[in-house]
Amino acid sequence: MADCILVIDEGTTSTRAIVFDRDFNQVALAQEEVPLAYPEDGWVEQDGEEIWEKTLAVCCAAVAQAGGVGRIAGIGITNQRETTLVWERATGRPIAPAIVWQDRRTASLCDSLKAKGYDSEVQAESGLLIDPYFSGTKIAWILDNVPGARARAEAGELAFGTVDSFLIWHLTGGRVHATDVTNASRTLLYRLGLGGDGGWTESMSTLFRVPLNMLPSVKPNAAAFGECDAALFGVQLPILSSVGDQQSALVGQGCLAPGMAKITYGTGAFLVANSGAEKPHSKNRLLGTVGYEAAGTGAMALEGSIFNAGTVVKWLRDDLGLIDSAADSEAMAAGLKGNGGVYMVPAFTGLGAPHWNAEARGTITGLTRAATAAHLVRAGLESVAYQTRDLLDAFEADGVEISELRVDGGMVGNDWLMQFLADVCACPIVRPDYQEMTALGAAALAAVQLGWIDGAGWRARNVKGTRFEPQMEEATRKALLAGWAAAMRRTLA
DSSP: OOOOEEEEESSSSSSEEEEEEEOOOOEEEEEEEOOOOOOOOOOOEEEEEHHHHHHHHHHHHHHHHHGGGGGGEEEEEEESSBBBEETTTTTTTSSOEHHHHHHHHHHHHHHHHHHHHHHHHHHHHHSSOOTTTTHHHHHHHHHHTTTHHHHHHHHEEEEEEOOHHHHHHHHHHHSSSSSEHHHHHTTOOOOOOOOGGOOOOHHHHHTOOOOGGSSSSOSSSSSSSOOOOHHHSSSSBEEEEEEEHHHHHHHTTTTSTTEEEEEEESSSSEEEEEEEEEEEEOOOSSEEEEEEEETTTEEEEEEEEOOSHHHHHHHIIIIIIOOOSSSSSHHHHTTTTSTOOOOEEOOBBBBBBBTTTOOOOEEEEOOOOOOOOOHHHHHHHHHHHHHHHHHHHHHTTTTTOOEEEEEEEEGGGOHHHHHHHHHTTTEEEEEEOOHHHHHHHHHHHHHHHSSSSOOOHHHHHHHEEEEEOOOOOHHHHHHHHHHHHHHHHHHHH
16 A cells, blocks of 8 residues: 655755655665765865766665555655756756855856845845855856857756756656746745746846756645656656755744744754745845745745854864764763863855855864864854854844744754753754654655645644753853854954
8 A cells, every 4th residue: 555655855965765654654764875076165066967876776775665666655855955957858967067055166256246236136036145055156157167058058958957856857757847946946046936926037047147948847845746757666656745955844843834943954054934925035144935835825934054064073073083973072062161262163165144255264263272172073063053043143133033943954963062052042942853854844745745634734743852941141151152253253354
């Protein structure tokens, strides 16, 4: 009996397939690493064909673990957003490496557009700011730097897609070129809005020099995205949902009412707050985006993006060798009475919200001879909390009051960090026991498409977890935040 949903969770450093049953219990998981390449300073790339091959491999493995394809009612997809692929319509082969969301190679183009005064026009239309983070300038870079690509695009030979669209193309054997509203709203090319209010815009297409004929059709998050080629799994499985990873976690966490918010701590960290049906406009350099759309309902969202979170721990482990595993960071940080005045600003690939400085690079300040490896590790963990506090301050200035913050992602298993986060942010932190919220959101949207659940039931479900309440004295919090502000000023200088 088809009683399960297969979710493809294609992240920045790995691709996973997770199978959920009708009660949203995880019954199978398979994962493959997808390496990143850094060919030049600020460049971050992946092999698009490797993304597809490893995605297919983990899907087959997870289906087998679950007991076979007969149990699978359909597929949900969630993906790293903004990562940009351009491929040949005739063959499906990418014409260049995928340019990952972290990539900063188009910073000079963005600076040029901002200098010409296009910031307000772009924000009014797309909800976004002009920044290398988003897909629009990445597409233009590929067309301008791959010989013959622009002419081929204008002739209709090339297709653009974020990773969801690329996977849908390959899953359906090239029959479907589609994306969803959340991924579309991260391109700089989409008029921000729900339902008929949103869509690709000629003005943004012209500004960023991206031919409209390259762009996929746009669907709600829960929708019919086509059927898989039968040769892949033996049957034509329907694709039932597609959603960007951060919006998927918003749904997974049940943040379906205005003011509810979640933050996902993965490679980067992304705070997304449900802002209701009205189109948001931030005065504090946050992003307006589509939160979700399904079955005639949906919500807009405000988002703040931190470019480096989990990468800090990975750097401390893999490049500096200060810890043997990510779990070691908790004991090292907890073993200190304080941070010793040491602060780390991990601007490895620039700074995201609310600073949006593509040229900033990381700094460590406050070093003395008394500083140890533990101080550096603690500074790396603390930086995640301070950056989160910066985002919360910007949300509050935009009129979005967040009374509690729901968390998920690879870093949230660190109890010390979660308590420090609650203390620095002066906000309760709620951590669910099951933390694969990105995959869970895509599964929930697929279940909506199947008619298994509705939004009200999903929001009302009982979620077991741990709540961290603020415990730090206000004077201590102020002193720590003052130290962080000084470190940030040095970085931005």
